[in-house]
Amino acid sequence: MTAAARVEIVLSAAILAVTDEAPRVLTVGRSEVGRSELPALPFGALDPRGDRTLELGLRGWVLEQTGLDVGYAEQLYTFGDRDRLDSPGSSPGSRSEGGPHVAGPHAAGPRVISVAYLALVREAESEVAQGATWRDAYEFLPWEDRRPRGHDSAQWPVARFGSWTSSSRDRAERTRRAERLEITFGSGASGWDPERVLER
Numbered sequence: 001m002t003a004a005a006r007v008e009i010v011l012s013a014a015i016l017a018v019t020d021e022a023p024r025v026l027t028v029g030r031s032e033v034g035r036s037e038l039p040a041l042p043f044g045a046l047d048p049r050g051d052r053t054l055e056l057g058l059r060g061w062v063l064e065q066t067g068l069d070v071g072y073a074e075q076l077y078t079f080g081d082r083d084r085l086d087s088p089g090s091s092p093g094s095r096s097e098g099g100p101h102v103a104g105p106h107a108a109g110p111r112v113i114s115v116a117y118l119a120l121v122r123e124a125e126s127e128v129a130q131g132a133t134w135r136d137a138y139e140f141l142p143w144e145d146r147r148p149r150g151h152d153s154a155q156w157p158v159a160r161f162g163s164w165t166s167s168s169r170d171r172a173e174r175t176r177r178a179e180r181l182e183i184t185f186g187s188g189a190s191g192w193d194p195e196r197v198l199e200r
Contacts, residue, residue, distance in 0.1 A: 006110035011058040012043035014116065015070060016137070017123035023137035024123050028065045039135065042066055058117050067129030070119040080113040143185060 015026040027039035044061035051057030055073060062070055123134055138145040165177040178188075186192030 008110040008112050009046040009048075009054070010043060010112055010114045011046055011054060011061060012041045012114060012116050013058055013062050013070070013073065013119055014041055014076070015062070015066070015068065015119045015121060017121050017126070017134070019123045019134075024134045025137045025140070026066060026068070026121075026126075026128065026132060027135050028132050039133065042132075054115055055117070058115075062119075065129075066132035068121070068126055068132070070121060073117045073119040076116045076118050078113060078115050080111070082111060 017024045017026075026042070028042050029039060042062045042065045044057075044065070046054060046057045051060065054075070058073065059070065062068055128134070161181055165174060165181055168174045168177065182188040182190065183193075
């Protein structure tokens, strides 16, 4: 009989605001949590002994990494596929030394359950700490930007990924890629279907 696998719960927060009719998201530098310089959502591991609830654990991380005491926060989704994330292990000292990162299928470490929260705030009324930055949400999801422009911004991802769709030598794989592109961006005869958002 093998020993039971360790499980680690990681909490992350998508903190959103709308400023000048543009969606904004609060990020922290990965360097702030022991990773690369790429921006990340505030996140950290649940302390099973010290955090009475998941939400209180989340609020502790957000306050430490951003200086922001968020109001209402709603739990959105839980991710827990095996090998999806690898934990850096225990981190003594500051809570912000820990955090998940993407790993390969054979990465060692505990099974990571990632719980995502959403918080809505007003950017102008939310003072944040050094290292936390408000960014345009379309910087990360440019295909979601449907604001009027000089070109059809809704169609550029389809053109950009067209070569990826046709690059496979396998016909079934090309079909699968084309279907994935259609679901994700609403291209093709069926158009955009908002009820398929989870498939995206």
